[in-house]
Amino acid sequence: MRVKKQRRHRKSVRFYTACFGFRQPFKILCDGTFVHHLIANNIKPADNALSTILTGAPVKLFTTRCVLAELKRLGSSYYQALEAAHQLITARCDHEKSRSADACITEIIGQNNPEHFFVASQDTDLRKKFHEVPGVPVIFALRNSLFLEPPSSFQRQFVKTSEQERMHMTEREYKMLQKTRSADEEANDSSSEKEAVVDQKIGMQDLAKPQTARKGMDVKDKVQFKRKKAKGPNPLSCKKKKSCEKPSVVLEKVKKDGENSVRSRRKRKRSRGGKKLAEKDG
Template sequence: MRLKKQKRHRKIVRFYTACFGFREPFKVLCDGTFIHHLVANHISPHDKAISNALGGSVRLFTTRCVAAELKSLGNSHSDSLKAAQNNFKIASCDHEKRKSAVACIMEIIGQGNSEHFFVATQDTDLRKNFQNIPGVPVIFGLRNTLFLEQPSSFQREFVKSVEEERLHMSNFEYKIFKKRVKERLGSDEVEELSNADERDQILEAQDLIKKGNARKRADVRDKVQFKRKKAKGPNPLSCKKKKKPKGPGPDIEKAETISEEGAKRSRSRNRKKPRSIRKLPAADDNDN
């Protein structure tokens, strides 16, 4: 279950970073109800718990009005007041007189959340109000766990409408485009095209200009289009390995030496004495 929650939170954070420009370290604006929830459920350290929920580094903020409201609640919220003073930075609010925590946070967020704050609150009415403001992610607690609220249908529709507007030209872009087409065509007919219905003619003229430029560059592209492949060396995996020359091994040399010695011995044994030596003993007997 914990893994599913992490995946869901990452998907929500990715939505706000891609569509509204949220970046790390994420700034989290906490009200008194959320700070009291952290202290009562012993969720500490606060920054580490919120960073685990968002999957990135965070900076915690609160306001002077929130701290004053906690102070006015007495001893029951004294620990929450100490946590707000020690562990949270003070976000600057423009109003001089003290306001309620809800009004103060609503004024800081405004209509577009230009400071890119994550709002952490336990107030259900405040959470409903932020669902109708684009680009305001809400964090709330349930016992000892923290959750990131899903983007509302209003916020998703707002993102789709912004994407559709980006696909079309604005009035300023249309004027610049009209000047460029006038310079390319060099005709007075472009000046008469002022109505929005006649923008299609300008787009057709732009297509003609692009086609003309494409024809001019066709010759250059044809020259570079086909390239001959250079001859490469043979595949080393398909080649046979070189055969090493087999030299006379130690066993062969021993056999050759043994055969040579045996031949010498056989020759020495079978060798006959000369005839002159055989006749000498007979001559000695005649003398006697």
């Protein structure tokens, strides 16, 4: 049951923060009945108990001078509640004469709760009244536990209608759009007229030019393709040429080699040892 309660409170806090702009630290406006209930049921400290309801966010507790005056009028039975209420921050209410707590709080909240107050009260009539005001979360207590009321059907419907209105243009926005469109059309008309005048001037200049210039212009307007010329081989990828000697030089070398061989044959002499061996054998 406690987990369901926490989920419900978390959803309510998200609703008010997303749709009505509530921000931390949350401000809680307490009346005398709520302060008296906290003291009678020994719910201390009050700021920690209220912080646990609002997803652990920091809170600031407020009251009004009219609430303090009402607690003072109730007598000694509400003396402790009066002392506890004096420790809270007093919200500004511009009342020359003290009013009832309900009237004072409803005037501070107004029609749209500009200060983003959470209202903590035990008065059922006051709580029902704030169900019909957009953006007013209500806190109440039952014995030792505190509760945050879920958003009313009126508040949910108010959020839906406001979102639909944002999606559509207002009359003022529609008029501004028409003005901008008319201004754009006028600008386009003037620019088209200027372009037409410029085109006429260019046409007259073309007629005034001689035929040779026209032919030159016609040739230049055509697409011209450059022919790729044959290029030589890459010198880095080619092998080096072998040095070839002249044939005459080669023949001379061959002749010289032949003559040297003939001379060597002619100069060769037989050894005498062979003859001596032949004579001995004979």
